[in-house]
Amino acid sequence: MPRPKKDVADRRDNRVTVYLSDSEHAALKDVAEREERSMTQVLTQALRDWLMRLLEPPESLRKARMEKIMEEQSLTVRGYMCSRGHVWWVDWIEPMDPRRCPMCGSQENLRKTWSGTVKRGI
Structure with a gap:
């Protein structure tokens, strides 16, 4: 009905x-x-x-995320490194660890390296 x-x-x-x-x-x-x-x-x-959490979000969502990040004065992030030495960060509110490296796609030996607050420089 x-x-x-x-x-x-x-x-x-x-x-x-x-x-x-x-x-x-x-x-x-x-x-x-x-x-x-x-x-x-x-x-x-x-x-x-x-x-x-989408690994490959649509362009409109990517643009909205980047605009939000650019307006933030500080951001709490977690840093990761893959077995090939690529380093990247994700927002701390991400509910799970990344499944693969965003640079090379490697899914092996992803390590958490650092977490903390990043502030916009003067």
């Missing part, structure tokens, strides 16, 4: 409909209650987190 039509004044432009099974709906409801947030907020945050 389709959802009822909304008034044009109340309608938003960027709507998404998500179809969940009963168990998925119950799990989402439990998480929303535990975090004291609406189910929409939980889904939106999960989608944002997933987009930030």
Whole structure:
């Protein structure tokens, strides 16, 4: 059964409909209650987190990330090194360690080297 039509004044432009099974709906409801947030907020945050973890994000997302980084005065990062000596950093809120080196694609012997706050120079 389709959802009822909304008034044009109340309608938003960027709507998404998500179809969940009963168990998925119950799990989402439990998480929303535990975090004291609406189910929409939980889904939106999960989608944002997933987009930030993409290894090859779309160009629009890459541009948005770079603009955000350029406006930041400080950033907390974790440094990594691959077996070939490539060094890179990821934002500390990244929920998992990187799976491969962004320079050469190596998945072997990825080591965490450093973590801390980087501040914009004067």
